[in-house]
Amino acid sequence: MYSSSQQTPIRPAVLSVQVPSAMNYVAPNAASNAANHGVDNGAFSQTEAIVHPSKKIENDMLLLGKKIKQHEDNIKFLRTHKNTLDDQITDKQVTLGKYHSSSAPKIEDGDLPHLQSEEATIGNIMKHEKSAAAVFCQLKRHRNQAAHIKDVLGVVATLGKVNDDNLSWLLSEYLGLDNLMSLVCITYDGIKALVTYDKDGSINKSSGLYGLGTAIGQPLEGRFNIICLENLRPYVGEFMPNDPQKRLDLFKPRLPNGETPAGFIGFAVNMIHIDDTNLFYLTNDGNGLRETLFYTLFSRLQVYKTRAEMIQALPCIFDGAISLDGGMIKGNGVFSLGTREEIDVKFPITSGVSYAPEACIEVEKEMKELKWRRERMMEDIQREEALLSHAKYNFEVKKQEFLGFMAQSSPYTMPYPPVQATPKGRSTPTPR
Numbered sequence: 001m002y003s004s005s006q007q008t009p010i011r012p013a014v015l016s017v018q019v020p021s022a023m024n025y026v027a028p029n030a031a032s033n034a035a036n037h038g039v040d041n042g043a044f045s046q047t048e049a050i051v052h053p054s055k056k057i058e059n060d061m062l063l064l065g066k067k068i069k070q071h072e073d074n075i076k077f078l079r080t081h082k083n084t085l086d087d088q089i090t091d092k093q094v095t096l097g098k099y100h101s102s103s104a105p106k107i108e109d110g111d112l113p114h115l116q117s118e119e120a121t122i123g124n125i126m127k128h129e130k131s132a133a134a135v136f137c138q139l140k141r142h143r144n145q146a147a148h149i150k151d152v153l154g155v156v157a158t159l160g161k162v163n164d165d166n167l168s169w170l171l172s173e174y175l176g177l178d179n180l181m182s183l184v185c186i187t188y189d190g191i192k193a194l195v196t197y198d199k200d201g202s203i204n205k206s207s208g209l210y211g212l213g214t215a216i217g218q219p220l221e222g223r224f225n226i227i228c229l230e231n232l233r234p235y236v237g238e239f240m241p242n243d244p245q246k247r248l249d250l251f252k253p254r255l256p257n258g259e260t261p262a263g264f265i266g267f268a269v270n271m272i273h274i275d276d277t278n279l280f281y282l283t284n285d286g287n288g289l290r291e292t293l294f295y296t297l298f299s300r301l302q303v304y305k306t307r308a309e310m311i312q313a314l315p316c317i318f319d320g321a322i323s324l325d326g327g328m329i330k331g332n333g334v335f336s337l338g339t340r341e342e343i344d345v346k347f348p349i350t351s352g353v354s355y356a357p358e359a360c361i362e363v364e365k366e367m368k369e370l371k372w373r374r375e376r377m378m379e380d381i382q383r384e385e386a387l388l389s390h391a392k393y394n395f396e397v398k399k400q401e402f403l404g405f406m407a408q409s410s411p412y413t414m415p416y417p418p419v420q421a422t423p424k425g426r427s428t429p430t431p432r
Contacts, residue, residue: 054409057402064395071388078381085374092367118348121157125181125345132224133157133181135213142216149212151190153281156182156227156297159289160272161350167303170322171268172346174330175297180345182225184293186283191226227293229283235291245274246290253302253316261316263309268301268322269294273350276368 125133133155140149153159157180162168172180185191194209203210213220238249247270252260272294282288300319304310307327310317321329328336 054402054405057398057405061395061398061402064391064398067391068388068395071384071391074384075381075388078377078384082374082377082381085370085377089367089370089374092363092370118158118161121345121348125155125157127344128181130219130221131181132183132209132220132226135209135216135218135220136183138216138218139212149194149209151186151193153184153186153229153278156180156184156293157345157347159184159278160274160294161348162271162273163350165349166324167271168347168349169340169343170324170326170328171271171298172343173341174268174301174320174322174328177343177345178225179297180343180347182227184227184229186228187230188228191228194226227296229287229289229292230285232292232296234285234287235295240270245270246279246288248291248295250300253313255313255316261304261309261313263305263323264313265303265305265324268298268303271303272298272347276365277372 122137125131125137128134136149136152136155156175157172162171183194185194196204196207198204205211205214210220235248240247240249248267250267250270253264255261269290272290274289274294278289280288283292302310302313302317302319302321304313304321304323304327306325307323310321310323310327310329313321317329318332320331320334321327326340330336
């Protein structure tokens, strides 16, 4: 937990209210007076029994006051650091904006339809209004609702990019719309929270993703796929050495004569570009998105330059293949023929970051790291605010308990008659 250094302890504002003490209700030197004048010890014991519980409540209130002050200091410290991160993120964005505006190639209007940005992908997902993917994307725009879907990492089509529009078409068509629109959940507990069922087995549409969709005016209908990362069987093997994208070190296909097939470009799973935000995401078992999600979707799908070269490589194709001129083999012995299917949801195209100077790439990495730290900082602030609210509530409960206790005990605070002082110069008459 964050804490500020060398701070002078200050009593929290909530403790500025004077708390009445039970000791104020007992006459000074009551114990000695009671002993000197023969007051019944039982009455004094009764007074003492009242005083001690009230002191305990007072001590509890003081401890709660210290907790309140501590949480308030922590929140102030965290907010200061969050503001510093905000300033640093803004500076990085300005730096990147200057670079792109001065060195990025100009895009002609005729080229725009061929490019697929992440915003365009989300826009096409939103066209499927009653789908789970569209509801999720809409919920991400509602910050107050997004807290209920923390375990959902995203939609498959938004978690990866490719550097070529034609390859985007081919890989998207290979997966199909259902897979592209699948939600990716981190744990199985997150899946259970998305859909709940009544005792008769019917879906409870007032809770989970159905209820959230209704709440934002975008009801969910039909079936949808959810991929649970922790339940996937990950790739087991090595990664390409010194590769910033952590591509899988897969063995190249070999023909019976031991040669690599002509026209072989690579494996589809390694042609997916993963943003740094998701690249360094790891499951509890230490696996990333490439070796879990994309390896499950593509396995060892091979990519060739032409259909003819792909057919020549049939003896070493076991998990399917595609060619850049539209050829497609879904699996061992399963061919997909005919014209290319028109599909509106596709993987976005990379923005050319791979070809940017090292300095620009480094700035982007630093900015994403700062954003990640800011998100963690916001989580810490929310946690401290919840603890502060809980401490204030407990303080108020103790305060009411104390006041109620004093109100009930007030008739017993003077259990003996007051002692009359003897005037100076007069002697007390001796009884006859």
